[in-house]
Amino acid sequence: MVKLDLEKINLPGLELERPWMIAGPCSAETEEQVFETAQQVKEAGFKIFRAGIWKPRTRPGAFEGVGTIGLPWLKRVKEELGLFVGTEVANAHHVFEAIKHGIDILWVGARTTANPFAVQEIADALKGTEIPVLVKNPVNPDLELWIGALERINQAGIKKLAAIHRGFSTYDKTKYRNHPQWQIPIELRRRIPDLPIICDPSHISGKRELIYEISQEAMDLNFDGLLVEAHRCPEKAWSDASQQVTPEELKAISEKIVLRAPKI
Ligand code: PEP
Ligand code: MN
Structure with a gap:
């Protein structure tokens, strides 16, 4: 067992109920794309x-994110639409x-x-804040590295922590972009029972057709929520076009998901 000093993630005025849903585009592209997608996310009922x-692309030359100029766009989504907003961080800046x-x-x-x-x-930069932090699994199937990252951030004083399972890189091509290897998040749950685990079916699947079945499997395995890429016009997305769905399609997927007694 790993001991982390955890606190329930609560956002002001929002009681997180299973499955928590986090939805939005892979990348912020333009202010208009962010705002219109966010309006659709709100209309679909997601909060x-x-x-x-900032987009960590495997090879140079692809769209690497708009950078800091996109942050006021997210602030606008928060202020004008009342959604909570999240983004990826990769360094102290x-x-x-x-x-x-x-x-x-x-x-x-x-x-x-x-x-x-x-x-x-990142952990050092977070010291003194109470912002909730979600930690994706490392690209390689190394549970200790995942736990180590959670420990570093927790030791910096962040108690509102959750893990995100987004699958693991493989050299062999399978039906998945990143192999789910469900036994790894299951073992994470055994080692840190109080840590919420969210599934990211978008990066596991690499293709929108698989989002529903992966999400249902995650719910059957008692995951706490889903982080899903949703874009106003998925096929025109500047990154991860083949795995995004519209917010409306995501609503239909989420309505199809059955919450039944967990397999584990
Ligand atoms: C993302 O969420 O868009 C992303 C880059 O994911 P990952 O770190 O899982 O590859
Ligand atoms: Mn992505």
């Missing part, structure tokens, strides 16, 4: 909006900028979790 501002712009939730991406130097830098 927490995600958008990547990102943490300071995100907090300065009133971002409600931060997450650490899979490539960053794999790097203890980066995680420690």
